[in-house]
Amino acid sequence: MSSVDRLCEQLKAQGRRLTPQRRAIIQALCDYDSHPTAEQIFARVRQDMPDMSHATVYNTLRELVEMNVLRELDLGLGERHYDLHEGDHAHLICLGCGRIEDVPYDKEAVKLSSRHPHGFRIVDCNVIFRGYCPDCMPQEK
């Protein structure tokens, strides 16, 4: 079963309706190799469904995030990126060209010390590195 089908099943399993629009959005998410924004998804889906509205794209993305199958990344670049990739990984953003790369990291190492008396129930952890990729390295000695 493809990723698209699996996600569609998950939608239905939660009592949500599977519409052609939602399937197209999920398809677009799977097609992107990495970290599209809502507008990029919107643009891609519009190629096949010219009547697709912003509302539908944003609503669907929000639902998928609530279902915990999609990760929302706010990188401070003015728009949110979405990440369907599974497994734990950190993100590496190039301050020059804006490209985003996945990098593995040791989840255990980052885990909050249980001795710290914050009392929070942790749901999610995001690790974001900023820097310059080889192509954008500033000229310094």
Next chain:
Amino acid sequence: MSSVDRLCEQLKAQGRRLTPQRRAIIQALCDYDSHPTAEQIFARVRQDMPDMSHATVYNTLRELVEMNVLRELDLGLGERHYDLHEGDHAHLICLGCGRIEDVPYDKEAVKLSSRHPHGFRIVDCNVIFRGYCPDCMPQEK
């Protein structure tokens, strides 16, 4: 020398001009115990300087960020938070009430493996935990 004075000195040391507006913004940043947004700074400074403009606040905050004395936090809440605190720490956001807490973390543990061939020159690292604080803990068994 107070934190305010120290930051003002740093401004001048970089050839920037020290205006009353900038001093007021720095003062407001120091007054806040934690993580104000640009609008919160704007509102506070306006109490004393009713003519303060958005442009000045946003420009000054951006400069301080460029000077690396202020950290910009994008928590996906629609607005950016600013953090004058020194030293490495992660942030803990409550998904219920939105409060933000600092938590210590082991910077070394998070460091990217140099064996990973990403080739980036890392400038900055942000670790953000999301969860529920004791007051907002969802009712579950």
Next chain:
DNA sequence: ATCCCTGCAAAGCCTTTGCAATGCA
């Protein structure tokens, strides 16, 4: 048949920008 979902359009929110006037160095 129900009511969730969609499309349209407009509003909302935070942030940035343009430009003339001001004032710091």
Next chain:
DNA sequence: TGCATTGCAAAGGCTTTGCAGGGAT
């Protein structure tokens, strides 16, 4: 005095909302 900085107002970009019609279950 020169030029960075300010204030004002408006624009900009992304996201959300309201509502009536339509479609999935």
